[in-house]
Amino acid sequence: MKKTFDSIVIGAGSGGLNIAGFMVKAGFSVLLVDKSDAHIGGDCLNFGCVPSKALIHVAKTVHAAKSAHQFGIDAQGKADMQKVVAYIKSKKDFIRTHENKAYFESIGMTVVLGHATFTSSHSIQVDGTEYYGKRIVLATGSRPRTYTVKGIEHVHVLTNETIFEIEHLPEKLLIVGGGPISIEIGQAFAYLGSKVAIVVKDKRILPREDESIALVLQKRMEQEGVQFYFESVIEEIQSKTQAYIKTQNGNVTHEFDQFFVAIGRELNSEGLDLEKAGIRQHDKKNIIVNKYLETTQKSVLLCGDIVGQHQFTHAAELHAAVIIRNFFVPNWLPFLKKKLNTDHLAWVTYTNPEIATFGLSKAEIEKRSIVHTVIEQNFDEDDRAIVEEGTYGKAKIFVSHDGYLLGGSMVAPNAGELIQEFILAETNKIPVSAFFAKIYPYPTASRVNKRIISNIYKEKLTPLVKKVMKILY
Numbered sequence: 001m002k003k004t005f006d007s008i009v010i011g012a013g014s015g016g017l018n019i020a021g022f023m024v025k026a027g028f029s030v031l032l033v034d035k036s037d038a039h040i041g042g043d044c045l046n047f048g049c050v051p052s053k054a055l056i057h058v059a060k061t062v063h064a065a066k067s068a069h070q071f072g073i074d075a076q077g078k079a080d081m082q083k084v085v086a087y088i089k090s091k092k093d094f095i096r097t098h099e100n101k102a103y104f105e106s107i108g109m110t111v112v113l114g115h116a117t118f119t120s121s122h123s124i125q126v127d128g129t130e131y132y133g134k135r136i137v138l139a140t141g142s143r144p145r146t147y148t149v150k151g152i153e154h155v156h157v158l159t160n161e162t163i164f165e166i167e168h169l170p171e172k173l174l175i176v177g178g179g180p181i182s183i184e185i186g187q188a189f190a191y192l193g194s195k196v197a198i199v200v201k202d203k204r205i206l207p208r209e210d211e212s213i214a215l216v217l218q219k220r221m222e223q224e225g226v227q228f229y230f231e232s233v234i235e236e237i238q239s240k241t242q243a244y245i246k247t248q249n250g251n252v253t254h255e256f257d258q259f260f261v262a263i264g265r266e267l268n269s270e271g272l273d274l275e276k277a278g279i280r281q282h283d284k285k286n287i288i289v290n291k292y293l294e295t296t297q298k299s300v301l302l303c304g305d306i307v308g309q310h311q312f313t314h315a316a317e318l319h320a321a322v323i324i325r326n327f328f329v330p331n332w333l334p335f336l337k338k339k340l341n342t343d344h345l346a347w348v349t350y351t352n353p354e355i356a357t358f359g360l361s362k363a364e365i366e367k368r369s370i371v372h373t374v375i376e377q378n379f380d381e382d383d384r385a386i387v388e389e390g391t392y393g394k395a396k397i398f399v400s401h402d403g404y405l406l407g408g409s410m411v412a413p414n415a416g417e418l419i420q421e422f423i424l425a426e427t428n429k430i431p432v433s434a435f436f437a438k439i440y441p442y443p444t445a446s447r448v449n450k451r452i453i454s455n456i457y458k459e460k461l462t463p464l465v466k467k468v469m470k471i472l473y
C-alpha cells in the first residue's frame with residue numbers, strides 16, 4: 001500500500017524538528033526520517049551546541065576556581081575528563097528525553113530510521129520502502145570538513161563528532177582552524193588544563209567578526225596561555241606526536257598528544273539521489289535554492305545548514321519559519337510568499353568573553369550606501385565592568401543618520417545576553433532614543449548599552465546647541 005504523508009522531513013535536527021513539530025501540532029500527517037535514534041536531535045544535540053556549551057560551562061567553572069587565588073582559594077590541577085564527559089552526556093541525555101523516536105511518535109509523527117534517498121520529487125525511500133509526500137523538506141545538515149595533510153595517517157583526528165567523548169584530558173592539544181568551533185573548544189580545553197596551540201591560516205581569529213572586536217578575545221586567550229600560529233599551515237604530521245608547521249617566522253616542530261580539526265563544514269547533500277527528484281545543484285555540494293528555500297522542484301525545500309548559508313540552530317529555525325508560512329500561501333497568490341531575510345540575524349561565540357554580533361556588517365551597510373555613524377565604546381568606565389573585571393569589553397555599533405540601529409558587535413562577559421536589547425531594537429526598528437526612555441537599574445551590566453548609545457548625543461552638542469542652552473538656562 002502507498003504510504004502517503006502531508007509532509008516528509010528528512011533529518012531530525014534543528015531545522016527538521018521545527019517543521020515536523022509544527023506540522024504535526026497543526027494536524028497534518030508527518031513522516032520524520034533520520035539515520036538512527038541516536039542521530040535524532042542532529043548536530044546541535046549530539047555533536048554541536050549542546051555538548052559544546054556543556055563543556056564550556058564546566059571549563060568556565062574550573063577557570064573561575066583556579067582564578068580565585070587572590071582571594072585565598074588555592075585551586076589547582078587539571079579537570080578529570082571522564083567526569084567532564086559524564087556531565088556533557090548527562091545534559092544530552094536529559095534533552096534526549098524529548099528528542100527521540102518514541103517521543104515523536106507519541107505526539108503523532110511517523111518516525112522511520114534509516115538513510116533516505118529520493119525516488120521522485122514527491123517520494124523517498126528508506127530501506128526499500130517508498131513514502132510519498134505532498135511536500136518534502138530536506139534538512140540533512142552538515143559535517144566537519146575533512147582535513148588532509150602529509151602524514152595525517154599518523155594521528156587520530158578529533159572533530160566535533162568525537163571530542164566530546166574523549167576519555168583523557170590532552171596534555172598538549174593541537175588545533176587546526178581559527179573559526180568559532182576551534183576557538184570555543186581551544187579555550188575550554190585550556191581552562192580544563194591542556195596546553196593548547198591553534199594553527200590559523202589567516203592573520204587573526206574569527207575572520208567573520210570585526211577585527212577590533214575579535215582582537216580583544218585573541219589577546220585574552222594569549223594572556224591565558226593559548227598559543228597561536230597565525231598565517232601558518234601544517235606541512236606534515238611527522239609522527240603521532242609531532243607536527244611540522246610552516247609559520248611566518250620559519251618552520252617549527254610542534255609536540256602534541258591530541259589533534260583536533262575544525263576547518264569548516266561540508267554539506268550533507270550527497271547520496272540522496274537528488275537527480276531522481278530532478279533537484280539541480282550548482283556543483284557537487286550546493287543545491288540550487290531560491291529565496292523561498294524551494295529547490296528546482298517546488299515540492300522539495302531546504303532547511304538548515306544544507307542551505308549553505310548561515311550555519312546556526314537559529315538560522316535553521318528562521319528557515320523553518322519561512323517554509324511553514326509559505327506552506328499556507330496558495331500558488332495563485334505568490335506575492336504573499338515570505339522571502340528568506342537574514343538582515344536581522346545575530347550570533348554568539350561562546351568564549352570568555354563572548355562575542356555577539358547582530359544585524360548588518362559594516363561592509364554590507366557600505367554596499368547598500370546607507371548613511372551611518374560608527375560608534376565604538378570601551379567598557380573601561382562602566383562601574384559593573386570595573387567591579388567584575390570586565391573593563392576590556394568593547395562594542396562597535398552602526399547607527400543610521402535618522403537614529404536606528406543597523407548592526408554591530410560586542411565583546412564582553414555575557415555579550416550574548418547584553419546585546420539582546422540591541423537585537424530587539426534593530427529588528428523592530430525601535431529608535432535609539434528609546435534607550436533613554438528606559439530606566440536601567442544600577443549597576444546592571446546592560447546599562448553599558450545606554451552608555452554606548454549616548455555617544456550619538458555627544459556629537460549633537462554642537463557649539464550652536466550649547467549656546468542656545470546657555471541662553472535658555
Ligand SMILES: Cc1cc2nc3c(=O)[nH]c(=O)nc-3n(C[C@H](O)[C@H](O)[C@H](O)COP(=O)(O)OP(=O)(O)OC[C@H]3O[C@@H](n4cnc5c(N)ncnc54)[C@H](O)[C@@H]3O)c2cc1C
Nearest residue numbers: 011013014015042043044048049116141304305311312313
Ligand atoms: C561544535 C559545534 C557547536 C555549535 N554551536 C552552536 C551554537 O552554539 N549555536 C548555534 O546556533 N549553532 C551552533 N552550531 C551549529 C548548529 O549545530 C547547526 O547549525 C544546526 O544543528 C543545523 O541544523 P540542521 O537541521 O541543518 O542539521 P542537523 O542538526 O545536523 O540535522 C541533520 C540531521 O539529518 C540527518 N541526516 C543526514 N542525512 C540523512 C539522510 N540521508 N537520511 C536521513 N537522515 C539524514 C542527520 O543524521 C542529522 O540528524 C554548532 C555546530 C557545531 C559543530
